[in-house]
Amino acid sequence: MRPAIVIFLLLLLLFAPFVLDAYTQYLVNLALSYSLVCLGLNLLLGYAGQFSFANAAFMGIGAYTYALLTSRLGVPSLVALPAAGMAATALGMVVAGPALRLSTVYLAMTSLAFAELVQWTFIHWSAVTLGTDGVRVRWPAVGSYVAQGDKNTFYVVLVVVAISYWSALRIVRSKLGRAFLAIRQGETLARCSGIDVERTKTIAYAISAFYAGIGGALFALTIRFIVPDGFGLVQLVLQFSMVLIGGLGSLLGGLVGSLLLTVMPELLRNVEAYQEMLYGVLLVLFVIFMPRGIVGLLGRLGLVPQEILVRGAVAYFDARRRKHSGL
């Protein structure tokens, strides 16, 4: 998209709090927080092609770091926010270690085990995390200014999300971003073209975790009360659905998916059963019929400039012949 259009849209968004009611505003904030979490997942899955289940844990670490730092230690929001990202990054580097040498199947299982372990820690390390009682989060403050209410919080969220997307766009268009894509296309080939696969993958995990952590922090300050249960398998399925429905391997896709899947459950009046069925069925349908997601479809219809789809980012989930190995 042309910068002018982006700036225009951002300006338009600045006026959102004047037209939205408080609850819709809250939903928009939530969707924007999720879009950062999805940005992290998308970079790892859609760009670097790493099938990891640890994203919900990264988000959880970010959310808890932010919540605990601000609520229990009184750390300013502007410090706690990057700290949340850094904490998640640290964890991402830990996961990257084994992930470098695991096949898809084992990576999926190990990262799932890891995510559950993190959630278990939130529950049982109650001296720090307050366990299942959950942590209450204050309105964010910048200096002496407190962003009271969802409408004021929106600006904090918007600024963080805009900066994050801008930086992510720089990353995917850089040499590093092309290295991610190369690894997804095939590690051997990437290695042959002089890419340090181990290093690039570790960086992918670190960056992805950073965005997910920041997203988690925004999530915490948006919903203002976090409990350990929020970062398990269901959370992960939600994120997968968002990324896949929006468009894997497209930064815009995560944004579209987050918006859709934050708003749609509201139409189902928050009935858990229907929400789960919706996420599950949508995930399956998109995997089978529309692996490039909504943005991919718009791109094919010419409604979205192809450059947004990021050159070469043909969906990871496209049909590819797979050799049926004996094992």
Next chain:
Amino acid sequence: MSELLTLIAAGLEVGSLYALMALGLVLIYRTQSIVNFAHGELLMAGAFVGYVAFQPMSWPFPVALVLAVLSSTLLGVAVERVVIRPLVNHPHATLAMATVGVSVAVRGAARLPFGSDILTFPPIISAAPVFIGSLVISAQTVLTIVLAVSISVAVFLLIWKTRLGREIRATQQNYLGAKVVGINTGKIYSSSWAVASAIGGAAGVLAAPLTLLYPDMGATFLLKGFAAAVLGGFGNPLGAIVGGIAIGILEKLVGAYFSTYLIEISPYVIIIVVVFVRPQGLFGRGQIVRV
């Protein structure tokens, strides 16, 4: 001493269920290279069908068991035909993702009639406990272990002694080779899912009295099944069974001598430790690590 033995007996009981879970996972994995994240829901579906037949309907337990097995089998075959078959040549991650979707959708579907409440499944038999020396084992435990062992033996006989089993093994070893000798590989896919789902359904009914019933019950079993399969070297049916039993016993020992909190994380720790220390598992020679 007798406390230890009691713990081991209890460990055997849950462990045999983990073993069944792992056996199903391994069967599907070997046939189609799919990690079935919806396997826990096949167990959950079996448990709920068994519950409805056994409790509100008060039908005899064998009927409940058969119905549970049948419905899980149907569900599994339907998943294979509708979701997996169209994706059969896609990357592993796509397939795993699809099964994750199925898992959540089925869980949601179970919540519709049953809500998120926790239901109790009464013991299957109320016979007197069995005495072995100073050791007292409930009839329920004995029955669970006996049924789990019988099911495992039946599955092994099916795989190693029947024509279908041989065709399944042939397809697992060489898909193109199987096509060349005229094996209907589509039928083999469905059969593998059917067998794996049947095992899952039976495990569900056996698990229900032990763990209570709720739509999320499958997730716990899935992870324990993964842990068991990983421990046994993913892809090795015998390893899956040994792994399941080992995890069951370990869990009980950890719970008794350390902390019950640790029971929940034992499978995750086992998966992570095995992957780091001995990725091929106890018996495996599987391709865990990228070449």
Next chain:
Amino acid sequence: MLSLSRVVIGYGQLEVVHGVDLKVGKGELVAVLGPNGAGKSTLLNAIAGIIRIRSGAISLDDKSIGRLPSHLTCRAGVSLVPQGRELFLEMTVRENLELGVPASARRAGPERIEDVLRLFPRLRERIVQPAGGLSGGERAMLAIGRALVAHPSVLLLDEPTAGLAPKIVDHVRETLMALKAGGQTTILVEQNVNMALAVADSVYLMNSGKIARKEDVRESKDLFESFIG
């Protein structure tokens, strides 16, 4: 017997075989020669039902088999020995052969396997060993044997001698001659021109997904050599 008319085959966007006509009479051995990438293997895989054809028709004894899945073409009497052999490496030689016997002929299985063992005595020595431990030549024999126990109406051989020692190539050639003498209908895809010319009744030259010409084997051998290069 077996006839292909205007068969088109492709993968995804790519069309590999563009309208091939081919006829094999009963008891004939037809060789298809051509350079790498000519579409020979693709053609055999399509006859065996492993790849779907885009258009055209394949018929066996006036029965259309062009749209059948592989297990039904197999039942109709087509057996393929694929280029990669595709054996069941963890199973014994006997088990591999047993899997080649169709379910409908299970009773005749032991006898048919005995016939194959007579044809390839080397396999008899290895009968209880897993196929994964066999040498290249033995694997080729097992793959051919596994196809023969089905008593196929048409045997499809995809470069059975590729990568084999000359001595074993001779053995395979003699086996093919013996099979032909016994009335076996065969399509042989080869890159080894001498081998093909030695056994075939007629030869199709294939290039870039088309049959370039059909030749009687009695014609000059130089022609083929200039074609293959």
